Amino acid sequence: MEFLGYITLAIFLGLMLLTLFGYIRTPVQTVLVLSTILCLIVGGLFRFTAYGWNSVALMPNEFLGGIILHPITALLTGLFLAGGLKASGGFEALKAILGYLRRSPIGLVGTLVILINLPVISSLPCGRILAAALLPLLFTFGFEGGLGILTKSQLIVLIGAFTRNSMGSCGPSPIGGVGQIAEGFLGSFFPTASDGILRAPQAFALMLGTAVVALFLKFISQKLYPNDVALREAPAGIATQGGGSEIRIKAPIQGFIALAIFVMSLLIAIFQPLGKMPVQSVLVAGALLMIVVCRIRLNDLLEGIILLPVTAMAAGFLAAGALAATGGFVALASILNSLVSIKALGVAGMLAIFVQFQTILPLSCARILTAALVPTLYLFGPAQFNFLSWSQLAIVMAAYIINATTSCGPSPLGGGGMMGEGTMRAETGFIKGAYTFASMAVMAPMAAIFMKFLNLSVFQPSDPGFARNIYMIAAFALVIAGVNITFILLGSRIFNPNVSRNFFVQLLGFLFSGGIGGGILAFALFELDTTKICQGVLGGIIAAALIGLMAPKTLSKRLTATLSGPTP
Amino acid sequence: MSDTEKLPKIGEKRSDSNQPLILPGIHRYQFFSNLKDRGWTLNLDRVALFGVVSALLATIIKPLLRGNPATIYCYECRACYATQDRCPVGISLQAELVVAGRVLDYDRFIRNGGLKCIRCGNCQSYCVQYLPLPKMFEVMQQETRRAIVAGIVPRESLTRGLEKGLVGKEFIDDVVRSIA
Amino acid sequence: MWIIFAFVGVLSGLIIAYALEMTSPKELFQGALGGLIAGLLMSAMLPH
Known part of the structure; x- marks a missing residue:
């Protein structure tokens, strides 16, 4: 069976890489289903030989076990609400409110900063809910959307940063977020871990990471892929930001009511004042209320539904289920585990690669791999291998989970980031470099540092071994942000029209930042142990090389063909 | 121009402006409507979509029928x-x-x-x-x-x-x- | 907890404002203020 795992893992990875690099030109759903069928055939043969027909007949059930219904239904309800808001004039009402906010002391930029961070503040269990509802609104800030407040470049930054924040907000969510997978395991030692031991490190890292993504999109992505965003600039003479007279937006009263219903539904879903209930039920109830109160049709709600992310996610789950049933994840875990025996890497280097694994292989929903790899990570602790103490395990979990939870963002296999790319009309893969860079270089090390210097002492105040030092966190935040911002600004200055050279410069930046990130993670775990820090740096560089090489060099020729058919 | 005329031929890339607009800005997301653009995988795509939808339905219907x-x-x-x-x-x-x-x-x-x-x-x-x-x-x-x-x-x-x-x-x- | 989230809010607000090409002192201040509000709201949502 162990051998079977390696075969199915190779099938899955092979097909994914061939699709990502444009050799298989077909929608991801088809490739994922193909991977599932191949696993079924290979696994079926193995099982028939080893255990007989009964075992083979039960395989489809095991494959179905890979499907996680929650993000699928959460996305559908989010889209439902978005459809309702649009039909009832809710977005017009939002524009009107934003107009008031712009004239308040926080101004336009303050409003946008809050808007960008809204997903992590509300922390819904799937980032797609808020993204589906609010991305159309963000689009209206541009020339094509009607408001014309922001230029094309600003809109790319706004949409990209908002989507980044959304597609990480499922991590710190206390109502079924991805982070709870790891919190459950940490509950073995930290009695109150399930209250949210990983929430603060994730939220902190995500806020900082979002800002770095904004900068990366402005200075790197737009220079690397200058012709891959189809948004239009305002024609000359049409006023954009600051110029011209401001148009007062009028919204229908139903729009304000729909907006109020939307906000109330979100608040009820987050705070659950009416008792514990699925967030989907609350949102659907809100949508139905919109039908009654705002006089919209059921069709309006249905029109909001977008099929791609739903089917891509379902296909991804199926493929993951096939891998799990045929031992593919066990094989993956044992490969990662075997890295410890390489002297240059050791435990620190292996962990530096392990925490970045979901950024290296971003799938359509973080839960697919997290459910398989967190138990493995748990076994690295006192539960089995004893590589790590409980506090070290908590630090690694913090770094791992923020990386995992943000991995649906850069995934070109139906990941949430594609919603942002769609909204900014960019080629698929446009945001990948920015998202993976921030996850790798900023979020993972920052979450580890936050856990080490603050959160452990909050969740285990009786242990004096857990330091509480917020100055250290602030210093690391400044250093990590400072170094990466310097790399971004430096990189943008040395870019030139040569695509290969630019790609190499970007890769170099990834390697430097990855090395620093790996070193910081090793420091958070083993403090000033020079060998371990060097191992961490090496691990970080290896992970960064894998991540950097997966970032697209050009977009138009490759991914367009993959996702929208061959260019004529 | 009628809607049928606007559809791209097999193997052609659908241009951004003639994709169905559902919500502002995210119309490229009507992805499966683009399936007809992809020549040699046409039937494979249909089978795959059928497989995905069946799997989703099975995941929901099975527990309903089994009382769970x-x-x-x-x-x-x-x-x-x-x-x-x-x-x-x-x-x-x-x-x-x-x-x-x-x-x-x-x-x-x-x-x-x-x-x-x-x-x-x-x-x-x-x-x-x-x-x-x-x-x-x-x-x-x-x-x-x-x-x-x-x-x-x-x-x-x-x-x-x-x-x-x-x-x-x-x-x-x-x-x-x-x-x- | 709120101090560190206020700090990261301000820091991220400044960076985002800069990325949005809104770099006049007033706009940077507004970005920092927006970030401060976001940071404080975030910290209010966390377990204490």
Whole structure:
């Protein structure tokens, strides 16, 4: 069976890489289903030989076990609400409110900063809910959307940063977020871990990471892929930001009511004042209320539904289920585990690669791999291998989970980031470099540092071994942000029209930042142990090389063909 | 120009402006409407889509027909893993049992200790939605018992379960009989 | 907890404002203020 795992893992990875690099030109759903069928055939043969027909007949059930219904239904309800808001004039009402906010002391930029961070503040269990509802609104800030407040470049930054924040907000969510997978395991030692031991490190890292993504999109992505965003600039003479007279937006009263219903539904879903209930039920109830109160049709709600992310996610789950049933994840875990025996890497280097694994292989929903790899990570602790103490395990979990939870963002296999790319009309893969860079270089090390210097002492105040030092966190935040911002600004200055050279410069930046990130993670775990820090740096560089090489060099020729058919 | 005329021919890329507009800015997301643009994989894509939709339907309909509808609502957030020592029989991966119950994965259920669960309900308090975990496990236990009696569950799963002490006393007779 | 979230809010607000090409002192201040509000709201949502 162990051998079977390696075969199915190779099938899955092979097909994914061939699709990502444009050799298989077909929608991801088809490739994922193909991977599932191949696993079924290979696994079926193995099982028939080893255990007989009964075992083979039960395989489809095991494959179905890979499907996680929650993000699928959460996305559908989010889209439902978005459809309702649009039909009832809710977005017009939002524009009107934003107009008031712009004239308040926080101004336009303050409003946008809050808007960008809204997903992590509300922390819904799937980032797609808020993204589906609010991305159309963000689009209206541009020339094509009607408001014309922001230029094309600003809109790319706004949409990209908002989507980044959304597609990480499922991590710190206390109502079924991805982070709870790891919190459950940490509950073995930290009695109150399930209250949210990983929430603060994730939220902190995500806020900082979002800002770095904004900068990366402005200075790197737009220079690397200058012709891959189809948004239009305002024609000359049409006023954009600051110029011209401001148009007062009028919204229908139903729009304000729909907006109020939307906000109330979100608040009820987050705070659950009416008792514990699925967030989907609350949102659907809100949508139905919109039908009654705002006089919209059921069709309006249905029109909001977008099929791609739903089917891509379902296909991804199926493929993951096939891998799990045929031992593919066990094989993956044992490969990662075997890295410890390489002297240059050791435990620190292996962990530096392990925490970045979901950024290296971003799938359509973080839960697919997290459910398989967190138990493995748990076994690295006192539960089995004893590589790590409980506090070290908590630090690694913090770094791992923020990386995992943000991995649906850069995934070109139906990941949430594609919603942002769609909204900014960019080629698929446009945001990948920015998202993976921030996850790798900023979020993972920052979450580890936050856990080490603050959160452990909050969740285990009786242990004096857990330091509480917020100055250290602030210093690391400044250093990590400072170094990466310097790399971004430096990189943008040395870019030139040569695509290969630019790609190499970007890769170099990834390697430097990855090395620093790996070193910081090793420091958070083993403090000033020079060998371990060097191992961490090496691990970080290896992970960064894998991540950097997966970032697209050009977009138009490759991914367009993959996702929208061959260019004529 | 009529809508049919606007559609690109097979093998042609649909231009951004003539994709169906559903919500501002995200019309490229009507992805499956683009399937007709992709020449050689046309039928493969249709089969794949059919497979995905069937799998989704099966995942939802199966628990409804088997009397275990609550399993559909599970977020799979694994907050229930925090039960840890509070589970009297030492089950540590409760969400696995829920998923196994949803899709009738007997091996997964037995492997994770589903047959030794005594339905005390301690794990339920950790569920972020307070789903009726004991009830869900009980339904699946009965399903598994029926499958064991009918000889559907592979011998290896049962043998492994017995060896590792994963079978509760109320199911031992059935399991032993099935193996014998 | 709130101090560190206020800090990261301000820091991220400044960076985002800069990325949005809104770099006059007033706009940077507004960005920092927006970030401060976001940071404080975030910290209010966390377990204490």
